Amino acid sequence: MRVFNREREEHLHSLGCQDCERFITMLQLISIVLLAALLTAILVKGSEVPSSQEHDKEKQHILQKLDQLKAGLDHLCRPCPWDWTLFQGNCYFFSTFLKKWKESVIACQGMGAQLVVIKSHEEQSFLQRTCKKKGKAWMGLSDAKEEGQWLWVDGSRLQWRNYWSAKEPNNDGNEDCAIFSNGGWNDMSCLAESFWICKKPSWPCPK
Structure with missing residues (x-):
């Protein structure tokens, strides 16, 4: 039910x-x-x-x-769909219900977006602040293919590691998916359920 x-x-x-x-x-x-x-x-x-x-x-x-x-x-003209948030030319959807990591990837794809891939320090700060208010949320980062080799869902490699919380990632119990937690990034089991964040480019509006 x-x-x-x-x-x-x-x-x-x-x-x-x-x-x-x-x-x-x-x-x-x-x-x-x-x-x-x-x-x-x-x-x-x-x-x-x-x-x-x-x-x-x-x-x-x-x-x-x-x-x-x-x-x-x-x-x-709305640069983003309803219930999405605009930030620096991109639209972000913060879910209100929980999913496993793979289910979150599929849900974002169904909305013409992708589980969020972080491209800048400003974007990281914005998402981290928002998650402190809304709760832990999946991002599009995983090392499920090869332990320790963190890849974004768009196929690009993780270029920095200073956003992990202290002593993370620790792969405690086969934790292969990355999540926003209160103090920074954390690795969790991909089968755990959490909120999730989708991202896609905003629509152009007439000037």
């Missing part, structure tokens, strides 16, 4: 995100249709108004409306 409820929660969460994105897309399509209608009105008015002065005044009024519409479209 617990597994069924968790799968149902994940399914509803996925549908919720999809519905939000569809809603935003529909608003943008409606705005584009309105924009086309206003442009058509400019052409029609141009042929109906005899006075060039009145035509210029009407044109100026319509251009102001177009600027307002564009500002509204820019406001609608």
